[in-house]
């Protein structure tokens with residue numbers, strides 16, 4: 001089975017030896033010569049497991065590459081090749097960001113670079129799955145990386161600001177882009193995603209846990225059997241349909257299972273109840289990103305500020321991004337960004353009765369009213385969230401992936 005792709009943005013004289021050593025180990029090396037190429041590679045494929053960057057020749061260029069690896073909720077780890085001299089400078093510049101990055105000092109041999117990559121991938125997988133035993137000596141294959149999706153929670157502690165609306169229509173827009181999406185109704189108190197989508201008699205995670213037949217979390221893909229298919233292609237999981245039984249769920253196990261679902265989905269979008277209970281805390285902890293819908297009114301803005309402060313205390317503030325909902329009210333997005341202290345990823349206008357009509361038909365707005373302007377807003381949000389701008393991929397990009405180690409004589 002093919003192993004994942006490794007992007008290599010090193011000076012010319014180091015590119016080929018590194019690429020050869022990685023190709024020999026079965027990886028697919030992608031030679032990157034400028035930021036555009038890395039940008040395109042990351043947009044076009046999801047099996048780029050890490051990028052090897054040069055940390056000293058052109059510092060600004062390195063930071064540009066680095067930013068691409070981490071923009072829009074992506075978290076592709078970087079292996080930064082530096083001299084001992086520039087190590088400190090780089091660590092200083094990247095200190096605020098992801099922790100999966102590592103440094104590798106010159107001079108080095110191509111073989112040692114390869115082994116460092118192997119070690120990083122093993123650590124990454126261990127972190128990604130939250131446990132070592134998943135690995136159990138298996139070789140890591142592209143399969144492990146191919147569907148390394150993103151776990152996005154949608155939260156604001158204030159009720160009625162549009163969490164469910166945004167989760168639902170974001171998920172539907174991502175499906176319309178051809179992505180495999182799991183939408184999770186983790187609002188165990190007032191969740192209504194299944195009914196809004198016209199899905200009936202959905203078996204919930206609580207049902208499975210309450211069932212004496214066995215522990216659903218023991219399965220390799222714990223959620224798989226519980227996922228309901230909506231005709232649009234959206235995959236839907238409901239945690240509980242009864243607030244009284246929600247306590248049967250172990251928050252850490254649920255959050256873990258949701259994180260694991262990234263293996264088989266491009267996007268895992270999770271709608272939650274407005275509270276700071278243990279289930280939500282566990283979800284915040286495991287999510288890659290938390291979208292915070294905010295309507296332009298003082299209570300919603302206050303609630304968002306409170307959440308920002310809570311997130312700061314709990315150490316996940318950098319996961320937060322605001323989505324301005326009912327945006328066409330005259331309050332400027334810049335003012336809201338200043339007030340809340342979070343960047344706005346997107347704005348969704350107010351759509352009046354369209355929401356109600358869609359819900360009554362068991363469809364999403366973007367599905368039932370694709371030409372309405374609010375559907376454009378949701379699609380723009382989906383494009384930002386997925387990191388894929390709505391532009392045609394340049395034909396030249398294919399050339400990037402054409403590089404292969406020449407067949408070795410046997």
Ligand SMILES: Nc1ncnc2c1ncn2[C@@H]1O[C@H](COP(=O)(O)OP(=O)(O)OP(=O)(O)O)[C@@H](O)[C@H]1O
Nearest residue numbers: 159160161162163164165274326349350351352355
């Ligand atoms: N942009 C919008 N245009 C029109 N109606 C909207 C918009 N966003 C949300 N609504 C409506 O506002 C109401 C509340 O939205 P929603 O249920 O998504 O909020 P919520 O934050 O999930 O609420 P809760 O905290 O109770 O779960 C719904 O009736 C929804 O249809």
Ligand SMILES: [Mg+2]
Nearest residue numbers: 163164187272
């Ligand atoms: Mg809701």
